[in-house]
Amino acid sequence: MATDTPLPKKVLVFGATGLIGKYIIQELYNARSSFEKIGFFTSKTTVENKADEVNEWKEKGVEIIVGDVNSEDDVNKAYEGYDTVVSALGRNAILSQVPLLKVAESSPTIKYFYPSEYGTDIEYGPSSAAEKPHQLKLQVRKYIREHTKKLKVTYLVTGPYSDLYFGPAGGDERVGSFNLKERKATLLGNGSEQISFTTMKDVGRLFVAALETPATAHERILKVNSFTTTGKEALAEFEEQTGAKWEVSYTSLEELKRLEEEAWEKDSPIKTVFTLHRIWLEGGTLYKVRSNGEIGFEGKEERLKEHVQEIIAKHD
Structure with a gap:
């Protein structure tokens, strides 16, 4: 796709060994020819507890950066050489993104930030603002809108994982x-x-599709799914x-x-x-228009039939 807007080429992931992070890092690796550099930031504890998984990624050429996500110095150093930050942090670590955003905004290299928005649309309608599970993500969005000017931020809203x-x-x-x-x-x-669902594999694939589609605005909200x-x-x-x-x-x-x-x-x-x-x-996953086509993913989604086949195959 010809564009004057540069695409992300050097991608750093936080939470790459977590529930959805595993799928994101896998699909990034599958599409590695589109990127100059892929890495993930992780803690010393994770390196010790998931040594085989971390070493496997390292052997495949993924850069592993070990540090403390709460250390501004560690994060600032990790950002060097990257232009894109991807957060796949879990629900209990959502607010850890605020200092990550703060450092990214002042970083000379980081241009793009993808917060951990995978899941239910937190701004679906007026009642969304009062839903208890949305509160931390809403705080992150508020911080972004009030404190970031340089970064181009993309929210990938996927709905429930089938x-x-x-x-x-x-x-x-x-x-x-x-x-x-x-x-x-x-x-x-x-x-x-x-109910509209997104398979976890498709979350990773949709994420890569979003990276490969220019983000020209300061804020881009992509509401995507696999099937309804x-x-x-x-x-x-x-x-x-x-x-x-x-x-x-x-x-x-x-x-x-x-x-x-x-x-x-x-x-x-x-x-x-x-x-x-x-x-x-109550219908909180249904949209008049989804964003799959906007990022060139329409028609590439996993369907219910094949997804059920995968679930049964894994069980057997």
Whole structure:
């Protein structure tokens, strides 16, 4: 694509060994011919605890920078030689991005910043501002809009990860569950509500597509996904591919709201899951227009059928 806007060529990832970071660094590596340099910043603890994984990336030519994410000196030194910062930090480390942004804004080399926005749209509508799981990401966006001028920032909003949704629930099946081993599913609502999903592999692929598409504005919000389906449609696909009739139960929206409120009152470890699933059930993943085409990804997405095949293959 001919453009006067230079594309990111030297990409540094934070959180590359985490839940979604693994997919991002893998797809970056798969597209390595498009980049001059790929690296990731990690802690000494991660190097020790995930030695095999880190060493494997190092052997493949990915630069490993070890330091303290809370040290301005370590981060500033890490930025040298890179033009793009990618954050894949988890929900419990979201605010760590603020000092990363501060250093990036003053860095002579960093031009692009991709915050950890993968997941539910935190500015979907007026009610989004009050949703508890959105608060830290909203603080990061506020900081960016008030304190960054040089950086070009891209938010890649993917919606829920289908890999996690189409799996057994952790802690309470009533939050929604697809238990392949037991051939059981708990569908939300009446099972006919549409939810847009992104496979974790597609998150990485969409991310690379975003990098390879010029970002000309100070702020770019890309709302992307793989496919839109209903609980009943997904269940039918699992039943067809497993050749078995599954046991099915339902959690209504009213019941989900009750369980959500109870989970927050008791400070349940899955309280955020209840809220996010309620948002999705209420339509908080559906957009009039998605951004896949804007970054040249329309028609390249994984589909429900092939994704279910992958889930079953991994289980077997």
